[in-house]
Amino acid sequence: MTGIGKFVAASVVGLGMATAALAQDTTLRVSTWLPPTHGVNTEIFGGMIEMIEAATDGRVTGELVSGLAPPPAQSDLILDGAADIAIIFHGYQPGRYVATQLPELPGYEGSAEASSVAYWRVFEEHLAAMDEHRGVKVIALNTHGPGQIHTGSDVSTLADLDGLKTRIGGGVAGDVGGLIGLVGINVPAPQVYETLESGAADAVAMNVGERIGFRLDEVAPNLFEMPGGFYRGxxxxxxxxxxxxxxxEDIQTKLDAEVFGEPLSRMAGAAWDLSDELAREAMGDDATTVVASAEDQASFAETTAEIRVRVLEELIEAGVDADAAYQMMVDEMAAVSAE
Structure with a gap:
């Protein structure tokens, strides 16, 4: 080999080594707005990073970065390049998203894992074309478990909720709250404890797992449950x-094939289920759980039917086969539940 040939060969090898080193050193900045011990951080983001490391043979990892922006501004962080990955709660920006209301509707039967997998499948089939997350790459979709009402006072019937000042999210959750007589208070989830402790709110609408994440046992020990949930987030x-x-390119291919999409959506949903299970086990002796009566369940279904009609109409206006999308959500949840 000539001197020039040796130089070129050495340069190519050196370039390859540099590229490999760069790939091995890729650390994704993952923005979080939740408390350090919250399940989103420990289970969802923690599990996601493990999945990424496994799929890329350790060439890519991630680190959590907190306090970069409030919950409603997480999309802007990603668009501005201040973080690489974030989780957004669609209810924080009512009116901006239409498609995301579909999995939030009350009346679905199944776990958060089932709803999250179904959500991703429906998204790919019917909702992605709406391009509501333009400018960012959607790598997973998920819902928490059935949203229930946590109160400081005893509640035994649907009528007892009327007039309660309740921290409730936007979107479908807010619509449901209005129809059943809750007086909505709009504060971000990290402020729930202080809002309840100060007496500014009487109750909060959240999934059961948040009893641990936001220490609800201390300020809202009582749980009023609607089978299937009042909503899902x-x-x-x-x-x-x-x-x-x-x-x-090979890393992109591995992430899309082995992590992003349905696998990550499924893992996130299962993590929400785990948080619900752990919270139920940890409920204090002073806490009470009341399940809505059959009469209240029927009344709730009748009262909130108009929300489903409205959401499907909005999807139709956006060019979606809304009835097919809704039925697919129901069918896919049943299929995952039967696995």
Whole structure:
């Protein structure tokens, strides 16, 4: 080999080594707005990072970064390049998202894992074309478990909820609250404890798992449950398109095939289920749980039927086969539940 040939060969090898080193050193900045011990951080983000490391043979990892922006501004963080991955709760921006209301509707039967897998499948089949997350890469969709009402005072019937000042999210949850007589108070989830402790709110609408994440046992020990939930909350895990594009092609392929989409959505849903289970086990002796009577369940279904009609009409206006999307959500939840 000539001297020039040796130089070129050495340069190519050196370039390959540098590229490999760069890939091995890729650490994704994962923005979180939740308390350090919350299940989103420990289970969902923690599990996601493990999945990423496994799929990329350790060439890509992630680190949690907290306090970068309030919950409603997480999408902007990704668009601005201040973080690589974030989780957004669609209810924080009512009116911005239409498609995300579909999995939030009351009346679905099944776990958060079932609803999250179904959500991703329906998204791919019917909702992705709406491009409501334009500018970012949607890497997973999920819902928490059935949303219930946590109160400081005893509640035994649907009528007892009338007039309660309740922290409740936007979107479908807010619509449901209005129809059953709750007086909505709009504060971000991290402020729930202080809002209840100060007496500014009498109750909060959240999934059962948040009893641990936001210490609800201390300020709202009583639980009033509607089978299937009063609603479900919709979340998306989003990633910077530029960050993803900058990853080596083989890494992109592995992440899309083994992590992003249904696998990550399923894992996130299962994590929400785990948080609900742990919270039920940890409920204090002073806490009470009341399940809505059959009469209240029928009344609730009748009262909230108009919300489903409205959501499906909005989807139709957006060009979605709304009836097919809704039925697919129901059918896929049943299929996952039967696995």
């Amino acid at each position: 919709s979340f998306a895990l989003i990633m910077s398109e530029e960050t993803f594009a900058d990853l080596p």
